[in-house]
Amino acid sequence: MLRPENSYLRILRLVQDGQVALSAALVWKADLKNYEDTLLISPALVHEGEFIAGIYTHATNSNALNAKTPEALRQLSAASNSHWKADIATLHQLGIKKIYYSTYWPQIVRMVVARRADITLAPFQSNPDMKVQVNDVELVPIPGIKVSLPGSRHWPISKKHPESAAISAALVRGIAALEANNTIQRAYEESGFFHPAVKHWTLINPPDTHSSTGD
Incomplete structure (x- = not known):
């Protein structure tokens, strides 16, 4: 069942x-x-090393969309779930200090849409623009960069x-x-x-730069 x-x-x-x-x-x-x-x-x-994710934001958040270096990403805020250890470890590794938490994925997406946070991490989606779509809202990946989640x-x-x-x-x-x-x-x-569309995007945190959470 x-x-x-x-x-x-x-x-x-x-x-x-x-x-x-x-x-x-x-x-x-x-x-x-x-x-x-x-x-x-x-x-x-x-x-280990296979979980590659996008850094997602709202299509109108120009600051986030233009943040394509570690230095620029550190200025952003993120939304996540406090129990998602791999996501949190990656956000900390990127140097993001402002992380706001919610329990459910739709709420996390809405936090980014409402600009309560700039970004969240998510697997790349199969639709043409790789958009995260939850009910009536959507997020887009920051183009050209991707991250590896440990574990x-x-x-x-x-x-x-x-x-x-x-x-x-x-x-x-x-x-x-x-x-x-x-x-x-x-x-x-x-x-x-x-x-395949992100194969040549820049991986800004190669796996050997973060500690493993187990395999």
């Missing part, structure tokens, strides 16, 4: 408590370290579920098969997560 849930922490608690067998959403490895007694962890679906992403499986071992074994086999025939790579490319 699929159980919709928008809160990142709530998803972790549901899996940890055994109320659901596993999360359909990928979870950062660093966020699972405190739950190793209650969770099994799938092989990585996104490996790897996995599916957590509840050890309390009676089929946990079988589910984990099936995921290990399935992920290995999908990686072997390049299906995962193609899916990420088609979804825009590995976006």
